[in-house]
Amino acid sequence: MALEARGVTIRFGGVVAVNGLDLDVRQGEIVALIGPNGAGKTTFINCVSGAYVPQSGRVTWKGGDILGLTPNALGQRGVSRTFQNVASLHDLTVLDIVRLGRSLGRGRTERRSLGLFTTRDPLAEELTETLLAPLGLADARHRPIQMLSYGHRKAVDLARAIAAEPELLLLDEPVAGLSSREAHELADVIRGVRERHGCTILMVEHKMDVVNRTCDRIVVMAAGSRIFDGSSDEVQVDPEVRRVYLGEP
Numbered sequence: 001m002a003l004e005a006r007g008v009t010i011r012f013g014g015v016v017a018v019n020g021l022d023l024d025v026r027q028g029e030i031v032a033l034i035g036p037n038g039a040g041k042t043t044f045i046n047c048v049s050g051a052y053v054p055q056s057g058r059v060t061w062k063g064g065d066i067l068g069l070t071p072n073a074l075g076q077r078g079v080s081r082t083f084q085n086v087a088s089l090h091d092l093t094v095l096d097i098v099r100l101g102r103s104l105g106r107g108r109t110e111r112r113s114l115g116l117f118t119t120r121d122p123l124a125e126e127l128t129e130t131l132l133a134p135l136g137l138a139d140a141r142h143r144p145i146q147m148l149s150y151g152h153r154k155a156v157d158l159a160r161a162i163a164a165e166p167e168l169l170l171l172d173e174p175v176a177g178l179s180s181r182e183a184h185e186l187a188d189v190i191r192g193v194r195e196r197h198g199c200t201i202l203m204v205e206h207k208m209d210v211v212n213r214t215c216d217r218i219v220v221m222a223a224g225s226r227i228f229d230g231s232s233d234e235v236q237v238d239p240e241v242r243r244v245y246l247g248e249p
């Protein structure tokens with residue numbers, strides 16, 4: 001198993017945000033993590049990406065423990081993430097942000113020796129193009145990020161994460177704030193990233209049409225625990241999922 005979480009538990013005071021969660025993602029798979037608000041999805045992503053250290057449990061990536069690693073150390077292991085709420089990062093431009101992502105990636109030493117941070121970086125420019133062109137932002141590369149809408153800032157955040165050339169990509173609501181058409185475009189971009197770079201992807205997302213379009217498998221969380229693990233066809237008829245989502249008895 002590429003990503004393996006076992007018994008992950010994290011509490012905030014009296015709230016058990018994640019409760020003994022087991023979750024596996026195979027190499028090259030795209031898995032959606034869905035569930036009602038407050039289910040613990042973002043908290044789990046925060047554990048995998050080092051922002052939180054759970055009270056108990058274990059998370060391994062390709063057999064190595066990754067809990068509590070810094071973003072830098074995770075970047076060196078090929079792990080990259082996006083955020084639910086993206087900061088405006090002052091007056092940095094779109095291309096600056098994508099380059100920032102490159103600077104955390106695995107090939108950074110080699111690129112630094114080529115002087116690619118200070119001058120042209122063809123991959124950063126190509127990514128800006130391939131990710132942002134479908135959203136009508138092809139000409140936005142020199143625009144300050146704070147001038148973009150929330151949804152478009154999230155697309156730039158995705159470009160930043162992909163620019164690190166990750167092997168494991170953790171996405172937290174990547175299409176929130178985008179129109180339906182843009183969300184579908186971005187879903188196709190995410191699948192394209194897997195096809196081109198062979199990444200493994202774990203994605204928190206609420207929009208089921210995007211989940212169905214993008215993901216190979218769905219894991220459902222409720223109240224910190226996993227209540228379902230299976231295909232998009234199965235999830236729609238699962239009684240426990242229907243009870244949690246639709247309030248069915």
Ligand SMILES: Nc1ncnc2c1ncn2[C@@H]1O[C@H](COP(=O)(O)OP(=O)(O)OP(=O)(O)O)[C@@H](O)[C@H]1O
Pocket residue numbers: 012015016017035036037038039040041042043044
């Ligand atoms: N830093 C924190 N301090 C205190 N409580 C927290 C913290 N982070 C998360 N929680 C609590 O943990 C629980 C799970 O929150 P989390 O954000 O992980 O849910 P979620 O499934 O991602 O929800 P959403 O879909 O709304 O983003 C919630 O009760 C939340 O209030």
